[in-house]
Amino acid sequence: MSVLSKVTPVRGAPPGRSTTRQSRRPSRLNRRRDAVTGYLFVAPQVLGILTFVIVPLSLVFYYSFNEWNVLAGTFKFVGAANYRQLVSDPQFGEVILATVIFSVGLVAINIPLALLLAVMLNRQGRGIAVFRTLFFSPVVVSLVAWTLVWGFLLQDNGGINGILHAVGIQGPNWLQSGPTAMAAVIVVQIFKNVGLNMVLFLSALQGVPTELYEAARVDGATSRTVFRRITLPLISPTLLLTIIITIVGSLQVFAQIAVLTQGGPGLSTTVLVYYLFQQAFDFHHFGYGSTLAIVLFLVVLALTVLQWQMRKRWVFHEN
Amino acid sequence: MRTSELTGPSIGTGLRFGKRWTRAALYLLLAVMAVPFVFPTWWMITSSFKSINEILAFPPTPLPVEPSLRGYLQAFTFQPFARQYFNSLYIAAVVTVLTMLVSSMAGYAFARIRFRGQNILFLLVLAGLLVPSEVTIVPLFQMFNAAGLVNTHWPLILVTSFGAPSVLATFIMRQFFIALPTELEEAARLDGLGRPGIWWRIAMPLARPALAAVAIFTFLNVWNLYLEPTVYLSSPDLFTLPQALTRFTDAYSGPMWNVQLAAASMTAVPVLIVFVIAQRQFVEGLAQSGLKG
Numbered sequence: 001m002s003v004l005s006k007v008t009p010v011r012g013a014p015p016g017r018s019t020t021r022q023s024r025r026p027s028r029l030n031r032r033r034d035a036v037t038g039y040l041f042v043a044p045q046v047l048g049i050l051t052f053v054i055v056p057l058s059l060v061f062y063y064s065f066n067e068w069n070v071l072a073g074t075f076k077f078v079g080a081a082n083y084r085q086l087v088s089d090p091q092f093g094e095v096i097l098a099t100v101i102f103s104v105g106l107v108a109i110n111i112p113l114a115l116l117l118a119v120m121l122n123r124q125g126r127g128i129a130v131f132r133t134l135f136f137s138p139v140v141v142s143l144v145a146w147t148l149v150w151g152f153l154l155q156d157n158g159g160i161n162g163i164l165h166a167v168g169i170q171g172p173n174w175l176q177s178g179p180t181a182m183a184a185v186i187v188v189q190i191f192k193n194v195g196l197n198m199v200l201f202l203s204a205l206q207g208v209p210t211e212l213y214e215a216a217r218v219d220g221a222t223s224r225t226v227f228r229r230i231t232l233p234l235i236s237p238t239l240l241l242t243i244i245i246t247i248v249g250s251l252q253v254f255a256q257i258a259v260l261t262q263g264g265p266g267l268s269t270t271v272l273v274y275y276l277f278q279q280a281f282d283f284h285h286f287g288y289g290s291t292l293a294i295v296l297f298l299v300v301l302a303l304t305v306l307q308w309q310m311r312k313r314w315v316f317h318e319n
Numbered sequence: 320m321r322t323s324e325l326t327g328p329s330i331g332t333g334l335r336f337g338k339r340w341t342r343a344a345l346y347l348l349l350a351v352m353a354v355p356f357v358f359p360t361w362w363m364i365t366s367s368f369k370s371i372n373e374i375l376a377f378p379p380t381p382l383p384v385e386p387s388l389r390g391y392l393q394a395f396t397f398q399p400f401a402r403q404y405f406n407s408l409y410i411a412a413v414v415t416v417l418t419m420l421v422s423s424m425a426g427y428a429f430a431r432i433r434f435r436g437q438n439i440l441f442l443l444v445l446a447g448l449l450v451p452s453e454v455t456i457v458p459l460f461q462m463f464n465a466a467g468l469v470n471t472h473w474p475l476i477l478v479t480s481f482g483a484p485s486v487l488a489t490f491i492m493r494q495f496f497i498a499l500p501t502e503l504e505e506a507a508r509l510d511g512l513g514r515p516g517i518w519w520r521i522a523m524p525l526a527r528p529a530l531a532a533v534a535i536f537t538f539l540n541v542w543n544l545y546l547e548p549t550v551y552l553s554s555p556d557l558f559t560l561p562q563a564l565t566r567f568t569d570a571y572s573g574p575m576w577n578v579q580l581a582a583a584s585m586t587a588v589p590v591l592i593v594f595v596i597a598q599r600q601f602v603e604g605l606a607q608s609g610l611k612g
């Protein structure tokens with residue numbers, strides 16, 4: 001399932017005895033014609049990746065060494081100045097802090113909640129199927145629509161405070177103070193997407209052999225022990241993979257911030273991607289914006305490599 | 320089967336009675352937990368039929384007291400909403416079809432055909448998975464600006480169909496074709512069918528489940544794009560739905576809630592309906608994109 005672990009064993013030909021025999025049989029002309037078809041078939045994708053990934057990635061690297069203000073029309077090579085600016089930019093520190101709080105907060109709630117839902121819903125029954133649908137449904141609701149509705153509910157006189165008022169609590173103005181705004185953005189994002197992780201955990205749970213449960217039951221193990229000693233170790237590959245996917249996803253959060261808080265109040269919810277967007281497209285600092293993009297790229301790269309390393313360690317486990 | 324695994328075998332009535340209570344408690348807990356997942360959507364749809372005063376009324380009304388279509392009608396007068404709806408729909412449709420073609424061709428070739436440089440090309444394509452679209456947005460904007468294509472739909476269509484977002488689809492298609500038995504294709508080949516014919520007439524019909532997964536996550540991805548349209552598009556006539564939704568504001572840039580909620584409902588409800596009908600395909604498709612991304 002992992003991307004890289006599948007790359008190595010391919011070696012040009014797909015596995016399977018019949019294919020190898022097949023490709024040896026046709027005439028030389030046929031084989032050449034086949035290869036031409038191969039190139040034509042991969043051409044749209046390969047050219048697309050070259051044009052829309054490799055070229056811009058090289059450019060963003062190059063831009064990051066230039067002072068480039070689109071509005072003023074200035075473009076000059078400044079070496080590592082943009083990277084030094086990262087260190088001296090007091091805002092960048094706040095942005096990194098906001099990014100870390102958002103990602104850590106999101107993962108710390110999302111993963112346990114998804115696992116809890118999956119365990120609760122890992123049984124049969126008509127009602128259970130309905131609940132699975134309900135918990136999954138926000139995943140397919142338009143992201144901006146979902147966020148707008150929550151924005152309304154989180155207003156000072158919105159639905160959340162209405163409910164709190166009904167039970168005698170004076171709710172804060174959620175989006176107007178740093179900590180509650182951050183909490184709000186995290187929670188809105190969790191309800192939107194936790195269903196996806198729930199489904200991943202559900203399929204992992206269903207992959208646990210039933211004999212193991214039966215054996216544990218015969219040995220008199222409690223449900224808690226069964227979960228800790230059998231379920232959790234067996235689904236750990238999915239668990240780790242899901243954690244990393246969720247972190248990488250959390251680093252790309254943009255629409256939610258743009259719609260709910262515009263990065264505010266202050267810089268409290270200005271995460272890296274939002275700051276990148278502001279620097280490049282609001283303040284026209286394409287050079288510095290590109291430097292921020294490189295930071296984002298390196299973080300995602302590091303996480304992906306980490307994921308591959310983990311997958312490799314667990315390959316044995318998976319098969 | 321699964322129930323008995325988790326709650327233990329039911330022997331005797333006493334245990335069964337306890338089991339029923341456990342089950343009731345579970346359902347109750349699930350119902351409470353489901354509230355924040357369901358309430359916003361339900362509130363969005365019901366409130367879209369309310370007047371702005373009723374939306375702001377406190378305590379909120381569970382159902383519209385005087386249901387009206389005002390918000391829906393106004394959505395089409397405050398912005399070229401029909402146009403924007405069409406934009407979203409046709410861009411999503413074009414990108415979905417193109418992605419299915421691009422990814423099934425590339426996936427098939429990488430899985431089945433032998434040609435020199437195959438591995439290197441495949442690694443190059445996979446590099447697309449390493450680069451989030453936010454990283455390349457500045458140079459891409461610059462490139463499309465130089466080509467005179469900013470404030471057109473071309474950047475959205477081209478980048479999503481051929482660039483990084485389509486790589487996952489290619490990967491899924493390749494995995495599918497690798498696992499597909501080759502016998503049928505060999506028979507077709509002996510019957511004189513060429514490679515393109517084998518791909519289109521034999522492999523593609525068999526690949527329907529994988530293509531469905533690709534179609535679903537591609538469509539949803541494009542339908543929800545927000546950063547890219549915000550960067551590339553500036554004329555309201557060209558906006559896509561997510562962008563348009565945030566622009567229903569009054570003269571003081573306060574949101575016009577009834578209009579906004581009507582527009583949001585029109586954006587979300589059709590997809591929800593398709594989801595309820597084709598639930599299994601949706602969940603499988605999105606889970607695949609989640610796992611392999």
